[in-house]
Amino acid sequence: xxxxxxxxxxxxxxxxxxxHIIRQAQRAGDYYISGTIIANELNLEPIQVRKDLAxxxxxxxxxxxxxxxxxxxxxxxxxxxxxxxxxxxxxxxxLGSALLGxxxxxxxxxxxxxxxxxxxxxxxxxxxxxxxxxxDSVEEGIKTYKAQIAVLTVPSPMAQATAEILVRAGVSSIWxxxxxxxxxGEDIVVQREDLSSGYALLxxxxxxxxxxxx
Amino acid sequence: xxxxxxxxxxxxxxxxxxxHIIRQAQRAGDYYISGTIIANELNLEPIQVRKDLAxxxxxxxxxxxxxxxxxxxxxxxxxxxxxxxxxxxxxxxxLGSALLGxxxxxxxxxxxxxxxxxxxxxxxxxxxxxxxxxxDSVEEGIKTYKAQIAVLTVPSPMAQATAEILVRAGVSSIWxxxxxxxxxGEDIVVQREDLSSGYALLxxxxxxxxxxxx
DNA sequence: TAGATTGTTAATCGATTAACAATC
DNA sequence: TAGATTGTTAATCGATTAACAATC
Numbered sequence: 001x002x003x004x005x006x007x008x009x010x011x012x013x014x015x016x017x018x019x020h021i022i023r024q025a026q027r028a029g030d031y032y033i034s035g036t037i038i039a040n041e042l043n044l045e046p047i048q049v050r051k052d053l054a055x056x057x058x059x060x061x062x063x064x065x066x067x068x069x070x071x072x073x074x075x076x077x078x079x080x081x082x083x084x085x086x087x088x089x090x091x092x093x094x095l096g097s098a099l100l101g102x103x104x105x106x107x108x109x110x111x112x113x114x115x116x117x118x119x120x121x122x123x124x125x126x127x128x129x130x131x132x133x134x135x136d137s138v139e140e141g142i143k144t145y146k147a148q149i150a151v152l153t154v155p156s157p158m159a160q161a162t163a164e165i166l167v168r169a170g171v172s173s174i175w176x177x178x179x180x181x182x183x184x185g186e187d188i189v190v191q192r193e194d195l196s197s198g199y200a201l202l203x204x205x206x207x208x209x210x211x212x213x214x
Numbered sequence: 215x216x217x218x219x220x221x222x223x224x225x226x227x228x229x230x231x232x233x234h235i236i237r238q239a240q241r242a243g244d245y246y247i248s249g250t251i252i253a254n255e256l257n258l259e260p261i262q263v264r265k266d267l268a269x270x271x272x273x274x275x276x277x278x279x280x281x282x283x284x285x286x287x288x289x290x291x292x293x294x295x296x297x298x299x300x301x302x303x304x305x306x307x308x309l310g311s312a313l314l315g316x317x318x319x320x321x322x323x324x325x326x327x328x329x330x331x332x333x334x335x336x337x338x339x340x341x342x343x344x345x346x347x348x349x350d351s352v353e354e355g356i357k358t359y360k361a362q363i364a365v366l367t368v369p370s371p372m373a374q375a376t377a378e379i380l381v382r383a384g385v386s387s388i389w390x391x392x393x394x395x396x397x398x399g400e401d402i403v404v405q406r407e408d409l410s411s412g413y414a415l416l417x418x419x420x421x422x423x424x425x426x427x428x
Numbered sequence: 429t430a431g432a433t434t435g436t437t438a439a440t441c442g443a444t445t446a447a448c449a450a451t452c
Numbered sequence: 453t454a455g456a457t458t459g460t461t462a463a464t465c466g467a468t469t470a471a472c473a474a475t476c
Binding site for chain 2: 004006009012013014015016017020041042043078079080081085093094095097098101102104105108110128148149172173175179181187189191193194195196197198199200201202203204205206207208209210
């Protein structure tokens with residue numbers, strides 16, 4: 001199987017922000033929302049919002065905008081957020097525990113069924129309602145729960161070895177919060193989240209403001 | 215002052231990954247590292263690595279590659295990571311606490327001097343060695359410590375109001391982990407980190423693998 | 429020396445933005 | 453109706469990739 005490549009990746013990345021705005025409009029009782037409104041809210045160009053929304057297949061009405069309810073459903077469906085996805089968390093440290101408690105993910109169909117850690121003092125307890133098991137039972141746990149998504153928050157040196165266990169256990173995707181580039185089969189979806197990359201951008205902008213850079 | 219825009223933003227975002235690899239080489243005792251090696255390690259094209267490294271001003275040697283020590287210094291200097299940056303954290307919840315304990319940031323010059331929260335049971339305590347103060351003292355704290363960076367991890371509904379306090383107190387940059395687009399002056403650097411956007415990408419890739427999407 | 433790797437210049441690719449007719 | 457907003461088609465912009473001479 002060939003490496004998974006997503007067309008319109010930048011557009012897909014913006015969809016959750018749109019969804020957030022549109023849901024607010026829905027709560028406010030609006031039936032329609034225009035691309036112009038969404039764009040203003042997010043400091044984007046209206047044409048970009050229209051192009052992005054087009055990928056969900058939804059059709060807007062000239063003068064009125066997009067039907068709020070249909071748009072929410074269309075975005076959720078496009079992202080697959082209208083279905084529950086079982087996930088396990090591997091590495092229940094600071095970051096991992098924070099992710100287990102991140103409310104928004106539940107809105108997006110992400111359901112943590114189990115977490116795993118090497119720390120004996122954590123095993124048998126729960127974090128944000130999710131039971132913590134021994135790292136030895138990762139494979140068993142994934143198979144039992146048929147988890148498709150593994151969220152990887154172990155220390156970097158353990159990342160590659162852990163990923164191999166996850167793949168063997170049958171997960172189809174890894175959300176990788178370590179700063180290790182994982183070497184796994186091409187049919188495994190890997191999304192790496194790199195906090196340092198955002199901080200790098202902030203740092204460079206900060207220097208620019210201070211006049212250290214042109 | 216005009217809005218801050220970064221040239222080569224995608225390159226800047228990749229620099230931390232390069233730095234990580236190059237530091238590993240340094241620890242292994244290597245004096246030179248080639249763009250080809252770095253590219254292989256990260257699944258990138260060698261030409262992209264060379265182009266990216268060029269922005270740091272470092273010059274490589276044909277056949278050998280780039281001098282490891284000089285390259286580490288050059289990247290750190292370009293990012294401003296060779297200087298300590300005082301930062302405050304606002305909102306010491308799950309995610310906020312995790313960030314306070316994130317070791318890697320210390321390597322990057324990010325130094326948390328204080329954290330703030332509304333929860334009375336947290337105030338007066340420390341999280342990962344960082345003292346927690348009342349939200350009422352945010353302005354005072356920022357001024358006392360001359361913090362330039364504020365890391366914003368409050369609940370979304372509080373984000374805008376909190377950001378306004380931060381700006382009034384004199385921070386020059388906000389690292390925004392809420393899903394609210396902040397409305398602040400153009401001279402304030404804002405870097406928004408959106409976990410949902412990465413999850414959106416993962417979700418779409420997952421569907422593609424499962425054949426639900428083309 | 430031979431050849432791996434560099435930096436530069438040009439080509440390609442993809443994303444954003446502009447222009448505008450269609451329409452509710 | 454008048455005009456705000458849509459979807460489409462084309463133009464622009466910027467990032468990635470290719471080609472290749474220079475060189476250690």
